[in-house]
Amino acid sequence: MTAQVVTISSGKGGVGKTTAVANLAFALAMEGDKVVCIDGDIGLRNLDVVMGLENRIVYDIVDVIEGRCKLRQAMIRDKHLSELYLIPAAQTRDKNAVSPSDMKRICDELRLSADFILIDSPAGIERGFRNAIAPADRVLVITNPEVSAVRDADRVIGILEAEEKHSPALIINRLNSDLVKQHDMLSAEDVLDLLGISLIGIVPEDEGVIVGSNRGTPVAQDPKSRAGQAFRNIAHRLKGQDVPFMDLDKQGGLWDRIQKMTGRR
Amino acid sequence: MLWFKRKQSAESAKERLQLVLIHDRTDLTSAELNEMKDELLQVISRHVDIDRDSVQIDLEHDGRTQRLVADIPLRSVTRRRAG
Numbered sequence: 352m353t354a355q356v357v358t359i360s361s362g363k364g365g366v367g368k369t370t371a372v373a374n375l376a377f378a379l380a381m382e383g384d385k386v387v388c389i390d391g392d393i394g395l396r397n398l399d400v401v402m403g404l405e406n407r408i409v410y411d412i413v414d415v416i417e418g419r420c421k422l423r424q425a426m427i428r429d430k431h432l433s434e435l436y437l438i439p440a441a442q443t444r445d446k447n448a449v450s451p452s453d454m455k456r457i458c459d460e461l462r463l464s465a466d467f468i469l470i471d472s473p474a475g476i477e478r479g480f481r482n483a484i485a486p487a488d489r490v491l492v493i494t495n496p497e498v499s500a501v502r503d504a505d506r507v508i509g510i511l512e513a514e515e516k517h518s519p520a521l522i523i524n525r526l527n528s529d530l531v532k533q534h535d536m537l538s539a540e541d542v543l544d545l546l547g548i549s550l551i552g553i554v555p556e557d558e559g560v561i562v563g564s565n566r567g568t569p570v571a572q573d574p575k576s577r578a579g580q581a582f583r584n585i586a587h588r589l590k591g592q593d594v595p596f597m598d599l600d601k602q603g604g605l606w607d608r609i610q611k612m613t614g615r616r
Numbered sequence: 617m618l619w620f621k622r623k624q625s626a627e628s629a630k631e632r633l634q635l636v637l638i639h640d641r642t643d644l645t646s647a648e649l650n651e652m653k654d655e656l657l658q659v660i661s662r663h664v665d666i667d668r669d670s671v672q673i674d675l676e677h678d679g680r681t682q683r684l685v686a687d688i689p690l691r692s693v694t695r696r697r698a699g
Binding site: 497498501502505506508509512531533534535536537538541544545546547548 | 624625626627629630632633634636637640641677679680
């Protein structure tokens with residue numbers, strides 16, 4: 352095995368990086384891939400709670416780098432999926448405890464024993480972001496259809512181009528198709544046209560995502576969740592499969608009904 | 617139904633982003649762009665007679681590539697020479 356190292360980045364905070372990492376990890380591991388997630392947000396770790404593994408942390412990534420434990424000891428195994436692991440971020444230490452070469456070394460050590468290494472990048476374009484992209488074979492840039500998130504995504508894409516990283520792919524997260532129909536939200540086409548990179552997934556806004564985070568069970572595990580389906584599709588595309596994009600037109604939404612009533616369609 | 621008539625916000629979001637991204641990517645402010653246009657026109661006018669009022673110089677994007685597109689109509693000199 353030689354793992355594919357995939358980093359999820361966004362520039363702006365709060366657009367869904369951590370949720371996306373957790374969901375892609377679950378989606379891949381449910382199908383039998385061996386997945387190791389690395390939380391790259393030193394000082395502000397969160398991937399552990401979103402994955403429901405916060406009570407199992409003994410060692411973190413800084414313990415590995417500073418030689419207090421072996422890499423294996425810092426890998427927390429998921430409660431249900433035996434092929435899913437998390438290497439948590441350190442919570443209290445200084446951000447310079449990790450360097451880009453540390454990240455490369457850790458990923459190289461993991462490469463031979465995993466199918467996917469997913470790295471959750473911190474927000475911003477500073478040290479933590481540089482660390483997260485250093486070992487990446489692929490970078491997924493995640494954004495929301497909002498002006499600030501799109502602008503920050505463009506900055507990140509610009510930096511990745513300058514670093515000559517393999518061209519990043521875009522995840523558009525929290526698309527609200529009712530708002531798009533009202534022309535009060537940028538459509539997926541608008542965002543793609545503005546950012547000019549290839550698309551790997553569109554995730555509809557879905558309350559279930561918050562419920563999943565509350566419980567520590569990402570929606571990718573829920574076969575009925577639309578956001579979960581979108582993340583499972585992205586996981587398949589990461590594996591090179593050709594999966595058509597979901598039809599995001601919710602049938603019977605309020606806007607649909609109003610339009611039908613007023614004869615606008 | 618007055619609220620149907622307000623400008624739809626997705627459209628202004630896209631228009632505003634198009635401008636902001638071009639300036640972010642090129643690291644050029646609107647003022648710097650205008651200054652550059654003036655300098656360009658000065659240089660060109662030293663060599664040929666141009667129709668300043670119909671000049672169009674804009675930054676455009678094609679995917680992730682930015683382009684400075686200039687349309688600078690020249691005033692015909694042949695007629696004057698012949699005249």
